[in-house]
Amino acid sequence: MMNVSAGMRIVHAIYPAAPPLEGLGMMSECSQDKACELLRSSHSGISSAEARLRREQYGPNLVSHEQRAPLLSEIWSRAKSPLNALLLTLGLVSYTLGDIRAAVVISAIVVLSVGMAFAQEHRSSQAAAKLRQMVKTTASVVRPGEARPKTEDLEELVPGDVVVLSAGDLIPADLRLLEATGLYVNQSALSGEAMPIEKQETLPRILVEGHLDRTNLCFMGSNVVSGFGRGLVIRTGANTFFGALAEKVVAQQEETAFDRGIRRFTWLMVGVTLVLGPSVFLINGITKGDWLQALLFAVAIAVGLTPEMLPMAVTVNLAKGALAMARSRVIVKRLDAIQNLGAMDVLCTDKTGTLTQDKIILKQHVDIHGADSPRVLHYAYLNSYFQSGLKNLLDVAVLEHGDVHEALGVDERFQKIGEIPFDFSRRRLSVIVSDRRDKHILICKGAVEEIFAASTRYEDAGAIGTLDAGHLETAKKETVLLNKSGFRVVAVAYKDMSETKPDYSVEDESDLILLGYISFLDPPKESASKAIAALEASGVRVKILTGDNEVITRKICGDVGIQAKDILLGPQLDAMTDVELTMIAASATVFAKLTPSQKERIVRLLRASSHVVGFLGDGINDGPALKSADVGVSVDSAVDIARESADIILLEKNLLVLREGVIEGRKVFANIIKYIRMGASSNFGNMFSVLGASIFLPFIPLTAIQVLTNNLLYDVSQTAIPTDTVDEEYVASPRRWDIAGIFRFMLVLGPVSSIFDYLTFAVMLVVFKAWTNPALFQTGWFVESLLTQTLVIHIIRTTRIPFVESSASPALVTTSLLIAGIGIFLPFTGVGSALGFVSLPLVYWPMLAAILFLYAILAHLAKVWFVRRWGL
Secondary structure (H helix, E strand, C coil): CCCHHHHHHHHHHHCCCCCCCCCHHHHHHCCHHHHHHHCCCCCCCCCHHHHHHHHHHHCCCCCHHHCCCCHHHHHHHHHCCHHHHHHHHHHHHHHHCCCHHHHHHHHHHHHHHHHHHHHHHHHHHHHHHHHHHHHCCEEEEECCCCCCCEEEEHHHCCCCCEEEEECCCECCCEEEEEEEEEEEEECHHHHCCCCCEEECCCCCCCCCCCHHHCCCEECCCCEEEEEEEEEEEEECHHHCHHHHHHHHHHHCCCCCHHHHHHHHHHHHHHHHHHHHHHHHHHHHHHHHCCHHHHHHHHHHHHHHHCCCCHHHHHHHHHHHHHHHHHHCCEEECCCCHHHHHHHCCEEEECCCCCCECCCCEEEEEECCCCCECHHHHHHHHHHHHHCCCCCCHHHHHHHCCCCHHHHHCHHHHCEEEEEECCCCCCCEEEEEEECCCCCEEEEEEEEHHHHHHHEEEEEECCEEEECCHHHHHHHHHHHHHHHHCCEEEEEEEEEEECCCCCCCCHHHCCCEEEEEEEEEECCECCCHHHHHHHHHHCCCEEEEECCCCHHHHHHHHHHCCCCCCCCEEHHHHHCCCHHHHHHHHHHCCEEECCCHHHHHHHHHHHHHCCCCEEEECCCHHHHHHHHHCCEEEEECCCCHHHHHHCCEEECCCCHHHHHHHHHHHHHHHHHHHHHHHHHHHHHHHHHHHHHHHHHHCCCCCCCHHHHHHHHHHHHHHHCCHHHCCCCCCHHHCCCCCCHHHHHHHHHHHHHHHHHHHHHHHHHHHHHCCHHHCHHHHHHHHHHHHHHHHHHHHHHHCCCCCECCCECCCHHHHHHHHHHHHHHHHHHHCHHHHHCCCCCCCCCHHHHHHHHHHHHHHHHHHHHHHHHHHHCC
């Protein structure tokens, strides 16, 4: 027995700033009563008032990466990108070399990028946080004096709370078990062990060194696979075992396809900068002889080639997409999942609730001959009422059927003795009840095949007979007929326990007496066929992955227009190699009788064969597949593990809602690609022009400050791209990153702008004799360069004829006109004079108008040729 001082040491070890694992070993080794005493709690938990006091002391039950970052941390997260580091380095170089104005402009570019990204993301994250309140994870908390557990937000839990666990629940904190029946927990996120671990409330017989191996402790970050239990909360939030690992887990998060695309584009532009920057420096240094000015100019060119607004463009596009999807009742948990949703070309989904109405009605309760049987209903009711695990829709339909509870006198006549929880290998569940005569009755309910396998006898009009092959064949025919009519059939069996015992196990599910069947109707959803057709038309192929049998799956699929000629069954998958299954999975549309691991295997192999795979699921058995998919989709009514594994949450389980999310994802990606194509081609074209001009001009084409000002103004003109409209043809099919395509686009469209830059050079040198007037030349090219860059935004943003067949958003038109106006009037202002600009001759402007008109035509023709040659 521990003394008081030892007990107090445990309490101090557990709260709140101690290392995460200190004290857990002692909590595992002491009795349940002692554990409750040390936490000033009881088997009935703590009162709501006490919980409020402790919440103030220990804070919310959130790990660090779930908590809202402070304002300064948000700003720093936006500022610490490699692109900003490069720009600030170039600004420091300019300052060191004495070009203060260039350093100021470079700093302004960084501030603009960081400021806009922060402002947009902060605003959108606040709105998204309010929306996520609608899909918060909850826990069932026991309170003293209350008959039933109370549902509370997971973040409200405090040490000393007692929580109830059932299949599908996330473990909400670090727990010391007080009760466990058939409790199996998946803690692979913590231990890497794929198989579920059995947990028990008893003291461990053999003390083990590893805390994760202690059978009477459960840890945040794991989830209940089967069974039920009650646990005492001993650690919450960052003090949990998972909280200590959270930062490492986040840091080790796998790079997504979206992240890889951004990274590869960034390195593409870095490569171009490393080639052109030194080239510009050497050419100007050799031809002009002023190496310092050549270095400043090369630094400015490097800034011009840097896609400094890319982080802002990506963040704002994704944030805007998340808010737009929220208006369509789609909540985005991870922003970059939006692009993956748009790139998705295969959607795997269960049929229940997706193809059907998810409103299951108990239609029949019959004996083995198909005759109506109240006894079957009564036994099914007792099973559903007393089972402690996750009550699925079938159980709810049984419990809501008529006034069975009162008719049976359940509370007065029956008492629960034990339970054998459901699992996906047995596909059945048993409860053991006692009646007034203290006779124990095992009542088993489950899939027809599995109940048949455990039954040796049947009951008919009160008489017990031997269940032979003929009876089984008749029963199977009856269930097949029901399945063909769209009914889901569950078998009910029982066994009178001749010998009572304190604990029951799976071994007791033998020699059962088949009593009959209950059948349910889940009608097809009226919108399902329309939604599937819409997804298929959008380039997303729908595949059905279900645990139901082949017959009913074929019936439901036929009702909603899915061709289900050859249904691939779970047992067939096990006989196939990965290579064989990959080939068949690509063409197969419907898979039935699948286990959770088989669903995950199909998703994984589809991804390996270059598909972007989405998975829509809401059950315990969908967790592995949700995690394996490129984008996991669940619903707000799903079990905890499904919601937490998903990247996207639907507030309505409807494929039409999901399709709207897919289209929005493609719009987001389209506007990101617009920015990238505009910036890459325009900047490359300008630098290509700079290289040529540097060779033959006796002065530098633009001063460093003029290059930076041009770049800053062009960046501002692009800030409204996230608001732009997207052509229907672009969102008609899935879109992926194509860095090679971006590079080709840059090589095709960039030189087109250079053609008109050289035409402008000719006008300035031949018509206006600017050989000896560098300021006039620089002013003329600055204005032309800025206006052509602003114009090309509207040409590149669409594959159609700009301004005629496709119009930009009002915001983009406004920013374009604003920047064009600044470019035109800047040379006539004091700021323009400070930048080295002079007034332009009147005849320059009609010539510029002609250049812009010709440029628009040639750029559009080049774009059309590119699209025909390489596609969008």
